[in-house]
Amino acid sequence: MKKISLLIVLFVLPIVLFSYTLRVGDTIGMFVFGYPQYTMDSLTIGPEGIITVPPIGRIKVSGMEVSEVENIISKKLQNYVKTPNITIGITQYAPFIVNIFGNVSRNGVINIQKSSIKLSELIALSGGLKDYLSSFNAVVTYPNNVTKTYDISWIYNGGTGEDPIITENSRVVIPYENQNKINVFSEFGTTSFTYFNGITLKYIISKQNVPISNIDDKITLLRDGKTEIFSIDEVIKNEDVLLKRNDTIILTKLQKYVYVDTEKKYVKVNFEKNEDMTIKNILSKLNINPSVINKITVNSKEFDMNSKLNTEDFVKIEYLKNYVYLSGSFGISGRIAIDPPEKLTLTKILSLAHGFKNDFSGKLDVLLNGNMKVYNINVNKIETYKDIVFEPQSTIIAESEEKVAYIIGDLSDSRAYNTGDTLFDLLIKYQLNEAYNIKYSVDGNVGNIKGNEIEKEKNIELKGKVILDISKIKENNVIVYKEGVTKIINKNKVTLMDIISSVNGFEPVNRGILKIYNNNKLIKSYTEKNIWNNTLEEVPMGSYVIVQPETQYSYITILGNVSPKSLKTDIPIKLTDVLSSTNFNWQVQDEVIVYSEDKKDVVNTQDIEKIKDYEVEPGSIIFVSQSKPKLIYAFGEINKQGVVEYVKGLTLLDYIFRVGGIKQTGEPSKIFLFKNGPGNPPITLDISGIMNSNPIKSPMNPVLNPGDIIFVPKNALTGVFDVMNTVTTFMNFIKTGTETYTTVTNAIK
Missing domain, CATH: 3.10.20.90 (Phosphatidylinositol 3-kinase Catalytic Subunit; Chain A, domain 1)
Incomplete structure (x- = not known):
């Protein structure tokens, strides 16, 4: 929208711009048709009459007409664009001043925000005549000291008359007469x-x-x-x-002043009436030591310390070249400069560059005049390197290495870590306990620890590529169902008394049966008499407990891989109706187990002919089995890494949305897609142009199949070999195949 607005501005500019010469302070806009990366909506002409146009560089444009600037930029841009189609226009004129005095409401300096102004417009802009019967003439003194008198009586008589253009720095006087x-x-x-x-x-x-x-x-x-x-x-x-x-x-x-550009700031320096306008006095006013100056120019010409200046001169002060160029894993890259004679120490450079980034490898490469020197830096002992001094104009490269931990399984995340961090530093935010198993791969070393083994976590220092597979190996709660009511008990030890107390026993009666299920099996049943004789008996963690009053045959209970619920009924209900009342996933769940009073049925839910006539008796318990999921794998610069459940008919974009989208550091123009696992080289897809579109099937947005792998790189230069190596590492680590599906839960839903 921003570019469209710029284009509209450029095409509605007044015709006068074609004869107008650009001035310092004017702002122009440049529209390059078909190349938004080169379009600029705000190029202000600096004090030296120069604009900076990426990627061309600095161009002097003051004193030129717009058409001349178009031609110059068009020719220079041909090195980057084959046939550039450029439109340039003035988006804001630099103000110029005119002095007006006399019989007007506002005396003094008037700032004009136009390319030119007429005498009548200037009088109106200054508030009009105070007393229109007392003035009949305007006396205009132009910058070349030519003075002319103009009759202005026609302005208030409703007629026409001479209405000259008033140029910059003119002085207009409306004298009182008679x-x-x-x-x-x-x-x-x-x-x-x-x-x-x-x-x-x-x-x-x-x-x-x-x-x-x-x-x-x-x-x-x-x-x-x-x-x-x-x-x-x-x-x-x-x-x-x-x-x-x-x-x-x-x-x-x-008016006794000059403009000064010190490379650090742009200032206006005023002088007293009898004060000499010299470079020496400017340096004194700005507190600049002459010993740090390389060159001084006035109006683009070299000047000495004692030469006299004129009002509105432009003074540019260039310092001695006490700088270095930074690249790589510094907080800030580019040129870093300090004032001589201070030395370019590592401590000083790091303070200006905001230190190293997290991915700094510890190696500094210093290049100067074709020679290179290497420093090995321990960032945890940076104070020991305070004596390292770099030569001016050196290039310093902080080499980087990947310092990212990829977390998959029941948790899904990717986090940068710092040099010296341990596994404990990485995992402390997740507050894991003994219910979790952590399989880790740190710089190629693989191992297993429990979530509560803190001392072991503190002894595992993070290095290189880190992959963690965090899986919940046991439940730490017990779920209780009674006549449509669900209770979850979170205690280190759960007894039969805890179960009965949580649902008020067998109310509204005092008789019934209690059934405990664990790992999809009925492991124990109790009558009310058994319970009172064994109230302190412990219930295994992760169990499902059904409390059925003597009127149990009026309910059908659904458990397992769905949201638990109970249906009150006195008559049989078709299985399809029961499952449709839950969040049962027909696409991925293959079977259910129906427990009735005297039998157990395993029902294939993909057999439509069978289940449409299957009736569930009151008092039955339906257990929805955990099926082997069909998965899509997603790695790289995405918000949630790991696996996502396969849904038939979904496209690449659909799955990218399901994993939280691509990070800002990701490159959508080069997505790697491995079809049916990492065994074959990937295809590359460019989705940068369709990221904000509907995920319609297309050559760049194909429908995915189970086992497909998505990898989003950091930049378009990432090679196929590096991607295949990374993906193979991931897939080997999480063990593709049937066993993985039972140990790695859906990390992304």
């Missing part, structure tokens, strides 16, 4: 003095409520349409000037 007064106009305010014989210019100056040091030495006297210039110093010290009726005096504010 009055017995002397009017004084300035940026400090407007005053009038009643005329008397003998009134002089010195008298007028003495009555100003402004220090003379703030007033420019030149005084303008406007008399009978003519202009005379006098010096304040001369008037006060030597020769006074006798004034006449209707004289107009113009005082201007002292």
Whole structure:
């Protein structure tokens, strides 16, 4: 949308831009048709008249027309674009100033945000005439000191007349006429003095409520349409000037300044009225030591310390080259500079570069004049390297290595770690306990520990590629069902008394039966008498417990790999109706077990003919088995790594959305897809253009099959060999095949 807005701005610009010459401070926009990466909506012309256009570089454009700039950029861009189609326009004009004094509502400097302005527009912009019956002329003094008088009576008479263009730095005076007064106009305010014989210019100056040091030495006297210039110093010290009726005096504010670019900041430096405008004084004002300066230019020409400057000069100060170039795993890359004579120590460089990144390998390569030196750095003892000093203009490369831990299984994550971190540092956020098993691969070393073995975790230092398979090996709760009510008991030890207390016994009666299921099997049954004789008997963790009052035959209970529930009924219900009332997944779950009073049926849910007529009796328990899931594998720069359940008909984009999408560090233009496992080389797919589209099947967005593997790299330069190596490592680690499906749960749902 931003680019469309820019294009609209460029095409609605007024025709005057084709004869307008660009000035410092103007902002232009550049639209390159078909290449949004080269389109720029804000290129401001700097103090030297230069813009910076990636990838071309710096171009001087001030003083040129827009069409000339288009031609220059078009030719230079041909090195990157075969036939560039470029449109350039002015998006914002640099303000220019005009001084206006006299019979207007607003006296002083007016900033003009246009390419040009007419006299009538300027008068309107300054608030119009205060008294339109007292002024009939405007006196304009142009920057070349040419003064002209224009009749402005037509503005208020509704007619037409001469309406000249007022250029930058012009001065316009609207004098009062036919009055017995002397009017004084300035940026400090407007005053009038009643005329008397003998009134002089010195008298007028003495009555100003402004220090003379703030007033420019030149005084303008406007008399009978003519202009005379006098010096304040001369008037006060030597020769006074006798004034006449209707004289107009113009005082201007002292303007004594230069612009300074110090490479670090761009400032305006002001001088006092009697202060010398020299480079030496500028350095003193800015507290710059001359010994750190390499070169000084004024208006792009070299200058010495004592040469005199003029108001509005542009001074550029270049420092001595005390810098290095940083690349690789620094917090900030690029040029890092310090002021001489401070040394370029490793400590200083790291403070400016915000230290090393997490993936720093510990190796620094230093290049200078074709030679290379290598330093091995321990980031945990960085203070021991404080004496390392680098030569100016060196290139320092901090080599990187992958410091990422990939977590799959019942948890799915990828986390960067720091040098010196242990397995404990990585896992502390997950608060694992003895119910979890951790299989780890650290820099090629493989092992197993329990989630509560903290001391072992602290002794495993993280290095290189880290893969963790975290699986829950036992449940740490007991689930109790009674007549549609579900209770979950989380205790280290659960007894029969805990079970009965959680559901108020067999209420509303005092008789019934309690059944305990574990690992999909009925392991024990109790009547009310057995329970009272064994209240402290322990129930295995992970068990399902059914509490059935004597009226149990009015309920059908559904357990297992669905959300548990009970259906109250006094008549048989078809199995399809029972399963449809739950979140039973018909696509991946293959069978259920129906327990009735005297039998056990294993029902194949894929056999439609059988299940449509199968009736479930009241009092039955339906257990939904955990089927072997069909899986899609997803690795690399995605938000949740591991496995995702296969659903027939879903495309590559569908599965990428299901794993939380691609990270900002991922490269969507080169997705690697392994069909049916890592045995064959992958195909590469570019989905960068369809990321925000509907996931419709296409050559770049194919439908996936069970066992397919998705890998998202960090950048488009990642090679097939590296990807195959990484994916093979992952798949070998999690053991592809049937056994994996029972130990690795769906990490992504």
